[in-house]
Amino acid sequence: MRAFEAVQYYFDQAAEILELPAAVRETLLMAKREVTVQVTIERDNGELATFVGYRVQHNNSRGPMKGGLRYHHEVNLDEVRSLASLMTWKTAVVDLPYGGAKGGIGVNPRELSLREKERLTRAFVDQLRDVVGPDRDIPAPDMGTDFRVMSWFRHQWEKYHGFNPAVITGKPVEEYGAKGREEATGRGVGILTTKLIGRLGKKAEKCRVAIQGFGNVGSHAAKFLHDAQFPIVAVSDVTGTYYNPEGLNIPDILRYILEHPQGQLSGYSNCEHLPSDALLELEEVEILIPAALGGVITAENVDRIRAPIIIEGANGPLFPLADKLLHERGVIVLPDILANAGGVTVSYFEWVQNRQHYRWSLDRVRRELEHTLVDAFEHVWETSQQHDVSLRTAAFIIAIRRVRRAWELAGR
Numbered sequence: 558m559r560a561f562e563a564v565q566y567y568f569d570q571a572a573e574i575l576e577l578p579a580a581v582r583e584t585l586l587m588a589k590r591e592v593t594v595q596v597t598i599e600r601d602n603g604e605l606a607t608f609v610g611y612r613v614q615h616n617n618s619r620g621p622m623k624g625g626l627r628y629h630h631e632v633n634l635d636e637v638r639s640l641a642s643l644m645t646w647k648t649a650v651v652d653l654p655y656g657g658a659k660g661g662i663g664v665n666p667r668e669l670s671l672r673e674k675e676r677l678t679r680a681f682v683d684q685l686r687d688v689v690g691p692d693r694d695i696p697a698p699d700m701g702t703d704f705r706v707m708s709w710f711r712h713q714w715e716k717y718h719g720f721n722p723a724v725i726t727g728k729p730v731e732e733y734g735a736k737g738r739e740e741a742t743g744r745g746v747g748i749l750t751t752k753l754i755g756r757l758g759k760k761a762e763k764c765r766v767a768i769q770g771f772g773n774v775g776s777h778a779a780k781f782l783h784d785a786q787f788p789i790v791a792v793s794d795v796t797g798t799y800y801n802p803e804g805l806n807i808p809d810i811l812r813y814i815l816e817h818p819q820g821q822l823s824g825y826s827n828c829e830h831l832p833s834d835a836l837l838e839l840e841e842v843e844i845l846i847p848a849a850l851g852g853v854i855t856a857e858n859v860d861r862i863r864a865p866i867i868i869e870g871a872n873g874p875l876f877p878l879a880d881k882l883l884h885e886r887g888v889i890v891l892p893d894i895l896a897n898a899g900g901v902t903v904s905y906f907e908w909v910q911n912r913q914h915y916r917w918s919l920d921r922v923r924r925e926l927e928h929t930l931v932d933a934f935e936h937v938w939e940t941s942q943q944h945d946v947s948l949r950t951a952a953f954i955i956a957i958r959r960v961r962r963a964w965e966l967a968g969r
């Protein structure tokens with residue numbers, strides 16, 4: 558199953574319950590606009606290199622479209638389309654005045670020098686300069702991109718349109734970025750994990766956690782959960798799984814990745830080292846947090862997943878058949894469109910601050926983030942009880958209702 562079909566499947570589960578007419582389903586599912594561009598740069602050695610870039614603008618019924626930019630060698634139109642659609646449902650679940658979009662370039666960012674990455678980003682903006690804008694479509698970080706990429710993006714866009722930092726979020730704090738945006742997605746994962754286990758009557762100290770991916774989302778989730786007394790027994794990245802059944806020393810690992818090139822865990826030795834994929838199937842893990850790629854839990858490996866709770870830090874880590882089988886087994890899945898919504902929530906706070914030329918304190922950002930996520934969690938939880946459905950279907954029910962309402966109010 559392709560990535561967009563997976564989102565469509567989840568959408569349809571909720572649409573059935575809402576008795577949404579077929580024509581309305583089609584309108585809400587299909588992207589408004591899909592842009593594919595050529596991005597050519599000169600490499601440091603003088604050779605030309607050409608890549609394909611995408612921006613899919615899925616829906617703007619509730620406001621300007623919003624969503625990250627991914628630099629990864631597997632980026633393709635179908636994946637970007639699915640991620641753009643997830644953004645529409647995500648912004649609606651947490652009730653932000655946005656629609657959904659997503660973009661990316663099919664490139665392995667680890668094979669580019671810093672200057673090549675800058676040239677790539679600026680060349681991408683040259684192609685997208687009139688497609689995005691502060692009232693139209695506002696990009697942000699995702700896999701393979703960070704605050705530096707956001708800064709280059711903003712400055713290149715401003716060459717065409719003039720000063721307006723609200724064109725992109727996730728910028729450096731010194732350059733109109735919001736305090737707390739970098740940690741926001743992982744922090745949100747942590748806040749919601751804590752909320753969920755509280756609701757299930759469990760104690761943090763008794764819930765052993767495994768986190769796949771130790772980039773922006775995984776590392777900040779690990780920090781938050783470690784501080785909240787959860788034993789983190791395994792973390793992984795492309796270089797492997799790092800495991801200690803007694804609990805890893807997370808502050809030590811966070812120090813290690815800062816001191817090592819490209820923030821990778823490779824060479825970290827104060828624990829057992831297992832293959833990358835082993836993390837998903839570890840025994841005696843209560844909470845599994847996939848926070849790397851999509852489509853990692855499939856019909857093929859679902860029987861070997863042991864954790865009774867899954868928190869989707871990544872976008873689309875479960876394929877629908879696996880999701881269905883896990884639900885039947887009583888596994889609780891906190892879906893991506895809620896679990897990782899902390900990032901876009903603080904992106905919204907950044908956009909608001911940019912438009913008001915006013916800065917919030919970190920304390921205010923964290924308070925408002927928690928408030929927004931906890932509210933959304935309660936609503937999703939109640940809806941799942943009311944309809945006797947999974948948390949994912951409940952989140953889609955809320956999101957589809959809100960998008961449909963806005964679309965109807967706008968008239969035709």
Ligand SMILES: NC(=O)C1=CN([C@@H]2O[C@H](COP(=O)(O)OP(=O)(O)OC[C@H]3O[C@@H](n4cnc5c(N)ncnc54)[C@H](O)[C@@H]3O)[C@@H](O)[C@H]2O)C=CC1
Pocket residue numbers: 698699700701702742769770771772773774775793794795796833834848849850851870871872897898900901
């Ligand atoms: N950055 C953000 O604010 C948000 C990110 N997300 C989602 O979270 C996920 C991770 O994004 P980021 O942390 O930003 O990316 P990142 O680029 O900062 O980190 C990705 C991490 O995944 C690891 N990884 C890649 N392939 C792997 C594999 N096969 N096995 C184990 N680890 C692997 C990488 O080594 C790296 O540690 C993505 O699905 C993204 O769409 C969702 C919401 C917001």
Ligand SMILES: O=C(O)CCC(=O)C(=O)O
Pocket residue numbers: 623624625626647695696697698699726727872897898900901902904
């Ligand atoms: O911060 C944002 O605007 C979007 C982040 C993102 O791409 C996501 O939530 O998947």
